[in-house]
Amino acid sequence: MPPTSPLSVSGIHLSYGDVRAVDGVSFDVAEGEFFGILGPNGAGKTTTLEIAEGLREPDSGSVRLLGEPPWPRNLALLPRIGVQLQASAFFDKLTAREQLETFGALYGVTAARVDEVLELVGLTDKAATPEAKLSGGQRQRLSIACALVHDPDIVFLDEPTAALDPQARRNLWDVLREVQARGKTIVYTTHYLDEAEILCDRVAIMDDGRILAMDAPARLVRDLDAATRVILERGALPAEQARALPGADQVAEDELSLTISTRSPAPLLSALAERGTLDGLQVRTATLEDVFLELTGREYRA
Structure with missing residues (x-):
């Protein structure tokens, strides 16, 4: 040093x-x-x-x-x-x-x-x-x-x-x-x-x-190469249609929201914009918490 x-x-x-x-x-x-x-x-x-x-x-x-x-x-x-x-x-x-x-x-x-x-x-x-x-x-x-x-x-x-x-x-x-x-x-x-x-x-x-x-x-987050999550309000788009969107890798739905995981967010967001489903949309990229999860195999707890 x-x-x-x-x-x-x-x-x-x-x-x-x-x-x-x-x-x-x-x-x-x-x-x-x-x-x-x-x-x-x-x-x-x-x-x-x-x-x-x-x-x-x-x-x-x-x-x-x-x-x-x-x-x-x-x-x-x-x-x-x-x-x-x-x-x-x-x-x-x-x-x-x-x-x-x-x-x-x-x-x-x-x-x-x-x-x-x-x-x-x-x-x-x-x-x-x-x-x-x-x-x-x-x-x-x-x-x-x-x-x-x-x-x-x-x-x-x-x-x-x-x-x-x-x-x-x-x-x-x-x-x-x-x-x-x-x-x-x-x-x-x-x-x-x-x-x-x-x-x-x-x-x-x-x-x-x-x-x-x-x-x-x-750099830690970038090296993780994690998927981007696009979150819609439940009912904004049927899950079947979400799975057919360009760039959609995985689709998960719960009682409040529909989450689309993607490694190609640009075409996915463009397709959602064409369908007029951007209201209330959230985009979440990887964070250090995702890095921790990847390293340990368990969810982070403070």
Whole structure:
């Protein structure tokens, strides 16, 4: 790897008794990259991240973080890394600003920097609000702010959007995009495949402690060569006529809809347009969830 690569993980293993939490995981992260580790709960994502951060020692394998081993606990790395854990604990009765000032004091952070980070995560108007009175989404943004306040080179985020409502999740996406736009390297875990598909430059799909696939989301989906699904409201077209349409490979019908699978969507959609059956039509291409299904043979469960 080039010397500027901030993280290199090579063949790490970690077991808890008979359970292999991490089973031979290897990956490299480039400078300025948004790298996602994704998979269902229990896949080994958090343990992998904790090993990369230097919070856990692997049974075997190696990690280079900003050119140095993070384990045993490397104090020289702490000012250069930011870590947001899956569960964050804040100081009782402190406001959002006071929380950041307390974390920042460990690194000699100025008041101006605290203001800058509050603005970055969209909490300027909540600076004087006690942490206990923040919403779930605001609390998550404060947690990320604490990981960013000392201006680290690489940021580790463990399921930062877990348990948030859809609007709060999307608001946090904007924060994460802005963090990357400022030149930071981001390594994060999530069990939301749709989120990783939108945010990440590359993803590693994990299950049972192993990486099943790793690449840019669009490339993983493209390489799957999966069929496109065209979904019509039930009754819009008889199933027999749907099967006769150009490009129709498979037709399935339930009580609500009729689904046509195709690898040639253009002629199929043209034929449907000629029949005037485009109202309410939905077109669904393959996603990372389809990649997961192909790799594991089972439906994805968060």
